[in-house]
Structures are given as structure tokens and as C-alpha cells.
Amino acid sequence: MRISTHQAFQSGLRGLLEGQANVTRLQEQIATGKRVDTPADDPIAAPQIIALNRQVALLDQYDSNAVLAKNRLNMEETTLDSITDSLQRVRQLAVQAGDGALDFGSRQGIAVELNQRVEELLSLVNTRGADNEFIFSGYQANTQTFVRAAGGGFTYQGDEGQLFLPISSTLNVATTDSGKSLFADISVPNDFTVTAAGGNSGTGTVQTPVITNQSSYDAFYPDDAVITFSVVGPDTTYSVTRASNGAPISGGAPSQVLTNIPYTPGSAIEFEGIHLEIGGTPANGDVFTAVHSNPQKLDVLTIVEQLANGLNTLGGGEASNLERGELISDALLSLDGALTSVNKTIAEIGSRLNTIESVEQANGEIKLFHQSTLSGIEDLDYTEAISLLTQSNFVLQAAQQSYVQVNKLSLFNFI
Numbered sequence: 001m002r003i004s005t006h007q008a009f010q011s012g013l014r015g016l017l018e019g020q021a022n023v024t025r026l027q028e029q030i031a032t033g034k035r036v037d038t039p040a041d042d043p044i045a046a047p048q049i050i051a052l053n054r055q056v057a058l059l060d061q062y063d064s065n066a067v068l069a070k071n072r073l074n075m076e077e078t079t080l081d082s083i084t085d086s087l088q089r090v091r092q093l094a095v096q097a098g099d100g101a102l103d104f105g106s107r108q109g110i111a112v113e114l115n116q117r118v119e120e121l122l123s124l125v126n127t128r129g130a131d132n133e134f135i136f137s138g139y140q141a142n143t144q145t146f147v148r149a150a151g152g153g154f155t156y157q158g159d160e161g162q163l164f165l166p167i168s169s170t171l172n173v174a175t176t177d178s179g180k181s182l183f184a185d186i187s188v189p190n191d192f193t194v195t196a197a198g199g200n201s202g203t204g205t206v207q208t209p210v211i212t213n214q215s216s217y218d219a220f221y222p223d224d225a226v227i228t229f230s231v232v233g234p235d236t237t238y239s240v241t242r243a244s245n246g247a248p249i250s251g252g253a254p255s256q257v258l259t260n261i262p263y264t265p266g267s268a269i270e271f272e273g274i275h276l277e278i279g280g281t282p283a284n285g286d287v288f289t290a291v292h293s294n295p296q297k298l299d300v301l302t303i304v305e306q307l308a309n310g311l312n313t314l315g316g317g318e319a320s321n322l323e324r325g326e327l328i329s330d331a332l333l334s335l336d337g338a339l340t341s342v343n344k345t346i347a348e349i350g351s352r353l354n355t356i357e358s359v360e361q362a363n364g365e366i367k368l369f370h371q372s373t374l375s376g377i378e379d380l381d382y383t384e385a386i387s388l389l390t391q392s393n394f395v396l397q398a399a400q401q402s403y404v405q406v407n408k409l410s411l412f413n414f415i
Contacts, residue, residue, distance in 0.1 A: 136179030
């Protein structure tokens with residue numbers, strides 16, 4: 001086979017370049033510690049490395065989400081603890097205000113502190129997170145949670161949404177709680193109103209309709225009571241029956257069936273936890289009905305504000321004492337409901353934090369496994385690489401020396 005001088009030179013040059021490239025590649029691998037730096041280094045291992053790197057990056061993101069979730073939940077838990085302390089103090093003040101030995105001025109002093117607590121609670125329920133978003137506004141995180149309503153009370157401006165963050169491929173954890181369920185949907189005790197029948201012809205009027213025993217009324221609720229007056233000669237009597245079936249109702253002290261009870265203007269009529277008085281002169285057949293009110297809900301700020309307003313306005317006298325007693329009783333029941341809701345949420349936050357810690361630990365173990373697998377595929381075996389580099393250097397030196405010898409084989413050197 002005939003080989004030209006040009007071919008000999010090109011073959012030698014190609015060998016030198018390949019040897020230099022091989023040495024350079026091995027030097028780069030030793031410098032980086034990676035056996036596979038580009039897909040060309042190992043086309044079979046490259047897809048596995050890409051997939052494993054993607055999984056490790058995803059686990060890193062889950063770790064970041066877990067840290068963010070813990071920060072949000074810790075801030076919410078701290079805020080709810082402060083709200084609990086404030087509501088407990090409000091409850092103590094409400095109990096104190098129910099002391100019959102207090103005068104009107106002392107109750108007004110309690111109302112002053114209650115109004116201060118309203119301001120404190122308003123600040124707490126409008127707490128912002130590290131991202132400057134309102135933590136209790138649900139999805140409306142950029143909208144202030146509660147604002148004062150015109151004419152008194154407060155308005156919830158958020159929604160019922162909860163923000164979630166993924167902390168694993170199969171688990172999203174709630175990082176916020178809606179202020180609607182926590183603070184705005186507080187059930188108030190069942191109540192009633194008294195209505196006079198349209199056909200009444202007497203001058204009877206209803207006075208001081210209050211609930212003096214909430215549990216008794218709750219057992220009667222949602223039935224209504226009908227008070228019917230009878231006038232025979234000089235005698236006026238009344239009877240109280242259930243609206244649902246016309247059955248007689250017992251009441252009074254001592255308890256008796258309220259049928260044909262002598263009527264005295266302004267005297268108390270008491271039954272099923274209800275207290276009311278009817279003044280004036282009812283006519284024969286006049287009817288008054290104690291009608292149950294539909295279930296209502298208020299926000300905790302309005303509940304405290306109403307309590308403060310009542311203590312500021314209800315002075316002495318039997319009627320005021322009855323109204324104030326119902327006001328305080330209702331406030332205590334509502335506050336207990338609010339505290340139950342807040343404490344339940346605090347317990348749920350604790351469970352979420354425990355879940356995050358468990359998932360973080362599991363993610364860490366999975367991440368370690370992926371990194372170990374990735375290391376086995378792409379990391380360099382230094383002993384093998386140094387041996388190959390030594391061998392490649394030897395081959396390159398041999399090729400260089402061979403090239404020098406071939407370079408001298410030109411006929412022109414012998415002319």
C-alpha cells in the first residue's frame with residue numbers, strides 16, 4: 001500500500017491531537033471531580049444524571065417551601081396566642097362586670113379597658129406576615145382583614161380561603177387560616193322577640209324581653225310561645241302555650257302550668273328561660289307571641305364592643321339589671337366559642353408543624369439516596385483517572401517522538 005508524505009504527516013498530527021484531547025479531558029475530570037461533564041462523556045449515564053439532578057433540585061425546593069411554611073405557621077401561632085391572652089382578659093372583665101355589688105361608674109371603668117382590648121384585637125387580627133400580606137384574609141391576602149363598619153361593629157373583608165405550600169410530591173400543607181372561621185363566624189346565643197297580634201285591641205305593651213336561663217331556652221328553641229289574654233268581667237288572666245302544638249307551658253316560681261294566671265300590669269311572666277313583662281291593659285283575646293330569632297353569627301370584635309357599649313349605657317334599675325345580665329351572659333358564651341375556635345386552630349397548627357418536620361426528615365433521606373446514586377454515576381474514580389492520565393501522557397509522548405521520526409523521512413533530506 002502506498003502512503004504519501006502528506007498522509008503520513010496528517011496521520012501523525014491526528015494522533016497528537018487525539019492524545020492531547022484525551023490528556024486534557026482527564027485533567028478536567030480530575031480538576032472537577034466529575035467523570036461525566038457532558039452527555040458525550042457517557043451517553044448512557046447522562047439521562048440518569050439529568051433525572052437525578054432534577055429530583056434533587058425538586059427536593060431542595062420542597063425544603064425551601066417547608067422553611068417558609070414553618071415561618072408562616074410560627075407567626076400565626078404567636079399571633080393566636082396573643083389573641084387568646086386578650087380574649088381571656090376580656091372574659092375576666094365580663095365576669096367582673098356581672099358582680100352585682102359594682103356601681104355604674106365601676107362598670108364604665110371596665111368598659112374603658114374593654115374598648116382598649118377591642119383596639120388590641122383589631123391590631124392582632126390585622127397582622128401582616130414577613131411578605132407584608134395579611135395572614136387572616138384568606139386568598140385576599142393584600143386586603144385588610146377587618147375594618148370598622150359605619151355605625152358601629154366591624155366588617156370582615158377577606159374570604160374563606162387557605163394558602164397551601166407543597167412540601168413533598170404528595171403533600172400540600174396549609175400555611176394560613178381564614179379569619180372568617182376564626183373570628184367572624186362566632187355563634188351568638190339563641191334569642192327571641194315578642195310580637196303583638198295585628199288584631200289586638202287593648203293597650204298591652206311588651207317590656208324587658210330577656211333570656212335569664214340560656215340552657216332552658218335552648219332546650220325550648222326553636223319553638224315559639226303564645227301568650228293569650230282573657231277578660232271576664234273585672235278579671236284579666238293569661239295563658240301560655242306552645243305555638244307548635246298548643247300544649248300548655250309551665251313557668252314561674254314556684255313552677256306551675258301557665259293557664260288562666262291572674263294578670264298584674266308590669267309583673268314578670270317567666271317560662272322556658274324567658275323573662276318578659278306586659279304593661280297596660282290587654283283586651284280579651286289579645287295575643288303576644290315570643291318568636292325565636294334565626295341563628296346569628298358575629299365577629300369577636302363586635303361582641304366585645306357591644307359588651308363595652310352596654311356597660312356604658314345600662315345604668316341601675318331592675319330592667320337595666322336584667323338586660324345587662326343577658327348581655328354579659330351572651331358575651332361569655334360567645335367568647336367561649338371564640339376561644340374554642342382559636343385553641344382548636346392552635347392545635348391544628350402544632351399538628352402541621354409536626355407534619356412538616358416529619359416530611360423534612362423523609363425528604364432529607366430521599367435526597368441523600370439520590371445524591372449517593374448520582375455520585376456513583378457521575379463522580380470520578382481518582383485512582384483510575386490518575387492511572388489513565390499517566391498512560392495517556394505516555395501514549396502522547398510516544399506519539400510525539402514517533403511524529404518527529406516520521407517528519408525526518410522526506411527524500412529531500414537525502415538529496
